[in-house]
Amino acid sequence: xxxxxxxxxxxxxxxxxxxxxxxxxxxxxxxxxxxxxxxxxxxxxxxxxxxxxxxxxxxxxxxxxxxxxxxxxxxxxxxxxxxxxxxxxxxxxxxxxxxxxxxxxxxxxxxxxxxxxxxxxxxxxxxxxxxxxxxxxxxxxxxxxxxxxxxxxxxxxxxxxxxxxxxxxxxxxxxxxxxxxxxxxxxxxxxxxxxxxxxxxxxxxxxxxxxxxxxxxxxxxxxxxxxxxxxxxxxxxxxxxxxxxxxxxxxxxxxxxxxxxxxxxxxxxxxxxxxxxxxxxxxxxxxxxxxxxxxxxxx
Amino acid sequence: xxxxxxxxxxxxxxxxxxxxxxxxxxxxxxxxxxxxxxxxxxxxxxxxxxxxxxxxxxxxxxxxxxxxxxxxxxxxxxxxxxxxxxxxxxxxxxxxxxxxxxxxxxxxxxxxxxxxxxxxxxxxxxxxxxxxxxxxxxxxxxxxxxxxxxxxxxxxxxxxxxxxxxxxxxxxxxxxxxxxxxxxxxxxxxxxxxxxxxxxxxxxxxxxxxxxxxxxxxxxxxxxxxxxxxxxxxxxxxxxxxxxxxxxxxxxxxxxxxxxxxxxxxxxxxxxxxxxxxxxxxxxxxxxxxxxxxxxxxx
Numbered sequence: 001x002x003x004x005x006x007x008x009x010x011x012x013x014x015x016x017x018x019x020x021x022x023x024x025x026x027x028x029x030x031x032x033x034x035x036x037x038x039x040x041x042x043x044x045x046x047x048x049x050x051x052x053x054x055x056x057x058x059x060x061x062x063x064x065x066x067x068x069x070x071x072x073x074x075x076x077x078x079x080x081x082x083x084x085x086x087x088x089x090x091x092x093x094x095x096x097x098x099x100x101x102x103x104x105x106x107x108x109x110x111x112x113x114x115x116x117x118x119x120x121x122x123x124x125x126x127x128x129x130x131x132x133x134x135x136x137x138x139x140x141x142x143x144x145x146x147x148x149x150x151x152x153x154x155x156x157x158x159x160x161x162x163x164x165x166x167x168x169x170x171x172x173x174x175x176x177x178x179x180x181x182x183x184x185x186x187x188x189x190x191x192x193x194x195x196x197x198x199x200x201x202x203x204x205x206x207x208x209x210x211x212x213x214x215x216x217x218x219x220x221x222x223x224x225x226x227x228x229x230x231x232x233x234x235x236x237x238x239x240x241x242x243x244x245x246x247x248x249x250x251x252x253x254x255x256x257x258x259x260x261x262x263x264x265x266x267x268x269x270x271x272x273x274x275x276x277x278x279x280x281x282x283x284x285x286x287x288x289x290x291x292x293x294x295x296x297x298x299x
Numbered sequence: 300x301x302x303x304x305x306x307x308x309x310x311x312x313x314x315x316x317x318x319x320x321x322x323x324x325x326x327x328x329x330x331x332x333x334x335x336x337x338x339x340x341x342x343x344x345x346x347x348x349x350x351x352x353x354x355x356x357x358x359x360x361x362x363x364x365x366x367x368x369x370x371x372x373x374x375x376x377x378x379x380x381x382x383x384x385x386x387x388x389x390x391x392x393x394x395x396x397x398x399x400x401x402x403x404x405x406x407x408x409x410x411x412x413x414x415x416x417x418x419x420x421x422x423x424x425x426x427x428x429x430x431x432x433x434x435x436x437x438x439x440x441x442x443x444x445x446x447x448x449x450x451x452x453x454x455x456x457x458x459x460x461x462x463x464x465x466x467x468x469x470x471x472x473x474x475x476x477x478x479x480x481x482x483x484x485x486x487x488x489x490x491x492x493x494x495x496x497x498x499x500x501x502x503x504x505x506x507x508x509x510x511x512x513x514x515x516x517x518x519x520x521x522x523x524x525x526x527x528x529x530x531x532x533x534x535x536x537x538x539x540x541x542x543x544x545x546x547x548x549x550x551x552x553x554x555x556x557x558x559x560x561x562x563x564x565x566x567x568x569x570x571x572x573x574x575x576x577x578x579x580x581x582x583x584x585x586x587x588x589x590x591x592x593x594x595x596x597x598x
Contacts, residue, residue, distance in 0.1 A: 018395050018398045022394075022565070025391075029525070029527055029561065030525045030527065031526025032526060040355055044354050045351055045355075046390050048348070049392055050392070052343050054395070054399070055343050056340045057403075059396070059399070060396055063392065063393070063396045067383040067387060070369050070373060071372060071373040072373060073373050074369060074374045074375075074383075075373045075376070077370040082366065083370070084366040084367075084369040084373075088362070088366060091344075092317075092322070092324075092345070093349070093352060094362070096321065096349055097359055097362045098359065225333065226328070226330065226337070227331065228328055
């Protein structure tokens, strides 16, 4: 890292490339009322951004391309799509931050359910549905329906947790979430399920299939610049919350899926793969998926 | 910099914080058709972003605040406003990149005119106006008019450069550029001037005054978080171009202005300050500003 470039002076009034002295000046311009945490985070952020620009001798055109991609991300984002988040995802940042958070939660030493990134397609207003009901209302011809079921328990006592909320969402076999697809009804493949007195939940869903992340915005352009594919392995998104416990945001991956090794958003971790088994005698489903969740109590 | 955090494994299936191994995996996912320069830039970018997140143990909430600010920047940006650029400016990035570029240009050893950042208020479609004409069409009561004039010459031979284009823009005394202010007419305080056979240009403009950068978007929020003021010292923006010469983007600062030491976008450099002198016998102006420009020939 070259932080000693700023001291040379050329041609009398022409300064050399702004070095660490300039970066320190920018950092030290923070006022006394900045919170300690903001100061810590922004000191490191400014230092790394400046070091990056100096290391690669960033040009105005390259910088402006970055600015345009930031502005483009915002312009594409709506309450149904978060392109800024997707750009972070394709460089692994959301997975990294998720893991930092998970590591902090796991320091208790108890085996809690592994986390994964939220992704940009969660919606706050998904409906609560009864256990045993379905989330697939526009089942495509190539879709396989599974009964998904499991128990939510306490990581310390092993006791079942009643009234835990299991919030679940998934894409259809065309790779689109309902908010991306006019042909799916509102909240298709999405719903919240509340565990019963035994901590159990159940629902009918689709066996997930791999799909590409949207490539019509700056995240897609970035993937193309990096010569990378857009595909994600087959997965189901979940947030599990219960009163008195730390919530978990996660994804579960079909262990037979393609792209487990090269997920375009780097969300696959050990402990997150699940197995779909054959299910017999159920007119609603040909597959069975058991998925149990362990939550850590709040301190 | 902690890059050794990723190797520990807790609780069987719970991985530790993703360390350098994860970062290398993200970097190495670039395909063979990435251009060498894209690979160089993005390798450094991903490394620094990941190192930043690990160093400060970035939380999901903090990361999401950053995503929201990125999206907000794009949503505020139009063809008349570039908030993504302004966010970069308040952390000194545009000045740094400008200086990297200028350093490369100055390696020839000739004394070319010092550069400064473009800023977000330049417009591509400013009109060409005759020498000796004005750019101030809505002169405010508190405005002082100056005759600005000078010569554009070659850095190698000292010869005057005819037909150089001097593109100039400035804010009014209320701190607003015309595209920000319904009360200013289109292209007020903005215009392009073409040097005559002697390399001379001249125009009437306002003596600039300090103004705050817009604080109604994420750049303003960032300044507030950093407990910094929004003010810029009094300045005039310029781009000078001529056939066969390297263009210069710069700003000139009134040497008597406030905020020369603490410009909110860090654009002030030595060699960019100018002096406004008294002007007598000119009914159009009470001040005189001489500003000469030296351009480096293209190799």
